[in-house]
Amino acid sequence: MYAPDAATPDAATPDAVSTTRQRSAPDKVAIPALDDGVLDRVAAGEHHDPHSVLGSHPVASEGVSDALTVIRTRRPLATRVSATLDSGARVELSHVRSGIWQGAHVAGHQGYRIEASYDGGPDWVADDAYAFAPAIGELDLHLIGEGRHERLWDVLGAHRRTLGTAERPVTGTSFTVWAPHASAVRVIGTFNDWHGEGHALRSMGGSGVWEIFVPGVETGALYKFELRGRDGRWVSKADPLARFSETAGLTASIVTESDYSWNDEEWMTARAARDPHNGPMSVYELHAGSWRLGLGYRELADHLIEYVTELGFTHVEFMPLAEHPFGGSWGYQVTGYYAPTSRFGDPDDLRYLIDRLHQAGIGVLVDWVPGHFATDTWALARFDGEALYEHPDPRRGEHKDWGTLIFDFGNPQVRNFLVANALYWIEEFHVDGLRVDAVASMLYLDYSRQPGEWLPNVHGGNENLEAISLLQEANATAYRRNPGIVMIAEESTNWGGVTAPTSGGGLGFGLKWNMGWMHDSLQYIANDPMWRSFHHGEITFSFLYAFSENFLLPISHDEVVHGKGSLIGKMPGDHWQKLANMRAFLTFMWAHPGKQLLFMGQEFGQLSEWSEARDLDWWILDQPAHRGVHSLVTQLNRVYRENPALWEHDNDASGFEWLDGGDSTRNIVSFLRRDSNGDEIAVFMNFSGTTVGPYRAGFPHPGEWDEILNSDAAEFGGSGIGNLGSVTVKDEPWAGRPASADITLPPLAGLWLKRRR
Template identity: 70%
Template sequence: MTTPDGTTALTLPELSDEVLAKVASGSFYNPHEVLGQHLVDAAGVSDPITVIRTLRPFATEVSAVLSNGARASLTHLWGGIWQGFTLTGLNDYEIEARYDDGSVWTADDPYRYSPTLGELDLHLIGEGRHEKLWEVLGSRIETKRGVDADAEGTAFAVWAPHAKAVRVIGDFNGWDGTRHAMRSLGGTGVWELFIPGIGAGSNYKWEILTQHGQWVQRADPMARATEVPPLTASVIGESSYTWQDGEWMTTRAATDPHVNPMSVYEMHLGSWKPGLDYRTLADELIPYLEHTGFTHVEFMPLAEHPFGGSWGYQVTGYYAPTSRFGSPDDLRYLIDRLHQAGFGVLMDWVPGHFPKDEWALARFDGEALYEHSDPRRGEQPDWGTLVFDFGNSKVRNFLVANALYWLEEFHIDGLRVDAVASMLYLDYSRKEGEWLPNQYGGRENLEAISLLQEVNATAYRKYPGIVMIAEESTSWPGVTHATSRGGLGFGMKWNMGWMHDTLAYIAEDPMYRMYHHGEITFSFIYAFSENFMLPISHDEVVHGKGSLLNKMPGDHWQKLANLRAYLGFMWAHPGKQLLFMGQEFGQPSEWSEERGLDWWILDQPVHQQLLSLVGHLNRVYRENPALWALDNEPAGFEWIDGGSSSQNLVSFLRWDSEGNPIAVLMNFSGAPVGPYRVGLPFGGRWDELVNTDAVEYGGSGVGNYGAVEAEYVPWSGRPASVELTLPPLAALFLKPHRD
């Protein structure tokens, strides 16, 4: 080659045909080594010159247009690779390519930019300790510094350690990644590329060359937005949302949710009122929560999932809110509005398994990567899904950072971790010979235990005031004990035993409940072994189980009366409450994600009255610390009489830390009981806070005229007592009257 003035002959370093062929096909592991601009020593020139190479297949003429206006003509080198040089050092430049049809395309060169990840980021990724992984992997709109000027574009990075090459494909390159091959950043397994000139809204995927020589296309595991399913591309996203919930977040950080009222309304966003999106839901949901009095809403999983019938529990986009209901900023708007209205927001999180869709996480880079390679550890037979390799530090990092992502980026107030039992036991749902013991020969999944401890400890450390909740269906010890004591570190655990036993009891005809009394009282024996939440969740009203209303015995009036009593018992029992949508007004049909709730039933006054009762229970609950302040301490509960099995009666006291009680009297029989004498800690007037048999709630109106007068007549070891009437199928809450 000769210099631009034609006076000096140059001999440039040669590149092998093998390297050139790989660069031309987009399969070279380090295309930046060849493409872009490079200072090189050339024979015949004393100072280094700048060589510029670019890939422009099918072009007939290619030039580099420097930022100072000068042009460097490039000559075709090999297979669409063009090469030229300048003597002016490194420059900002664009590539201009002409084609046979006369068209001219000018674009910035991705290969002239330095790596988008720093050494510290790579070090933390390598160790599996990057707590903000979403800020360095995936797609991020960035401003990159050139030689003289900045450039706007998108930085792409992906973890694919088994890949031989990775390309970015998208609507910005006609889904042909040849010109957008990524470079390997070494032993971390990370590949990266900065593409100038593209921004939010562009669709993309990864194209990965496997060890077996096949190109496979994958959605981005770190994508923060996606196309609307069934489309599967990732979307470059950028948040422009300005939060307005500063007061909520400040108060939250100074509040311990475990010892404060928490009454949770669980909902499936798509079937609450079909047709609502994130923004319009705010206008409908907030007034409803204000009317019903719940303190929190819990959304079933909102991370992207391909099959709506999975309800979100088979996740393909762990960092992307589902696009079915709008953009990530639209979800931020919904959460912000809920916070400003005074409601906490919980969300289901699913680290236990993921689906086998070939375009997503499964065999991501051609090999088992996110999943364990041994099917005895890496597959979940119950759901036909794959199980994360919890022992891989980078997979752990992916999951830990994901939990933090929702707490950080979306101000979520707590995560309910799904199917914890499936993570804890290596033999979960497996027969003998189908599971692999741990290193000590046991059935405990030590790596999953460690992951859960890390997630919980990190979340509580970084975000004071949040709550981590476990759906754990066995008697695993220490689910809500501190990790420093060997516990899993959750703040709360769903009390599945309470749910199972009480639903079995309430389903019995009152005539036979005396033979099942232990099912309604057993939960009090272990009520303080963990920090419990009492769930009547979506799982109890699907798959042939019927609605909560239709679990109750008797005719329609009796069903409603039993349901009112059951809810009264639930709100009085130690622990937080969770009720799935529709049960608050006695939905008659089983829930289905394919249709909306039975809102029409509210045209019947008795169902409106049930809804009013739930609102009243929630208000009484929030206003009386005796019902929540000592939820997790034995001092907060005391039996009055738990042994009246022949009469189907249960009575107990709830206490707050100031010594204020509420007496709870449950009559699960089908007839009034009275006169009935009850021992109480104080004499004087006791106000009737709740009577689920009140006429205004659809009951028969049996009661005590709003208050009773306790005498200092000792009874059952207590200094005072009162004689009263217990309504049929009802709960009574009594509180000492204080002037």
């Protein structure tokens, strides 16, 4: 038997069998009695270790030579109670106090069932929840105590299990929760009419874990935990490790088990052998609820796969899929970290969607939000009556700007909760990577705080040392256990070493969002071409630090909401010019070192700002000019994937070389991308509003250079100005280059030329 937590009030209560006070069992054998206060607490579901009283226990009794076993059970309002042993013997129980019955036998320890009769009601026969040993083992408890259980979801939460014996197996559900400040814990649900007095959990000692196995509880049952804090007040909470939950204003957790059979073995095997950081990656970011309204996970699979395959993106990235109560938060204020939102189906439906994407050759990324969580009183906030998952000091535990709570990153069990959660999405749902939200808010103790509103670290600085350690642990563990995945940081500052390995003191991410590129390039492209020459540094500055981290270039949902308008809405000029500017911008984005991410709707030039409450403007694809943008993105992805020069050396300068980065007067930028086989692509960007040509450009090699992409092509809605499919580069030095050619640069357009081998 585990020792009770010394911090709980019941720990000091003498639960030992009294030898001075006796009651008679039905067979007249004297059964040592328990203290009335203990019985009352057990009857009320307020005892920290009800299993030490209820269930089957060997006891010593005067005058009895054989080993005596006493059975106790809680059956309030019953008129008669008995226990039927697995051997078939029947033991009559007598009422002791407060609805607790007991009886003794000398047949040795056996499984049993309880039968109870009630006035005016049917007899009730069932297995006793207190007849079973803990479903959680010593090693699990040790790992939880250390904060090192990498598969935490296997032991905490609700799990369907079969216990008992081979001759008489008993199926039910074990409920296990970490609540170190609680003095008592009960589970309530549809299986006990939401009254938990008869299903109080036992404390598993200093680990802070509580546990019970409830026979007969099946998949689909709703449940919550009731916890009594040290102040004596009860709170009702959803399960932090619930793997399925209610939504739409309902807050119960749901017992679930998976019977899904994966069919993505080929993908998973290939993934383990790939290096995603130095491979092609163009990401289509979407909000599952508003890509097309009304689609569940399974329906989404058919429509999304066809669409993304047509466009040629290598990955999709879902905005958070963890359970959240308020749809307007887009999933960034989470209440159920281990529960895929039930808005679109059950967890196996999500597995089906990801499986289908993998079978279609499409990778899956998911947003993960470890920096803060929702304040809803039925969820993680003050979980066991006081601060537990959140830092207790509001100067570290609250995000006032967002109305959320901040995890206590220094607590080993909270860290374990988060690290295991990252692994859960990767390992249980075969997710290929996580985009970690709001990393900057985790790194800085003074993030969005005024002087006096934050606490410095032990060295007096503003770095959140505990959060840094958490991120390092999550990244290192995810990469160690799952080769081929990618961890991506949304980090908006100049923090050094975001993608450096943890062994060298880095944060250990694989990729970092290049927010500087996003800000500067959008600011540049918003200018009228007449004035862009004065802002030339905004379009070239990102190349100075392009290889300081492993970057991903994001045009995400954050850039097309909250009054920012759509991507095309940021472009200057009339409608044709807006479309041309947008095509040029996307061509520059796909050619720039780094991976790409584009939010849904921007691939066809959606005019309206995104809202989670409505569909995308799919109708606009009927307009040829907008269909042209869609066609350009399709071509960008095709050419990008087919040419390692555009991605093989994203993370080192050997794959990049300037042709001319200083032609500010004409708003032209040109550079080379190359791969390890010597293939080269020359990129020319003409951000002016006029055709430039003949434009003398230096090249590294003479010969034929094919025009593999022209964003001004008529098929994309452009004016059709170009170079008739190829350029002949002559052996004539120019601008420090051994070869040169006169080329035509279309207005507001990008041109890619590839050397013919």
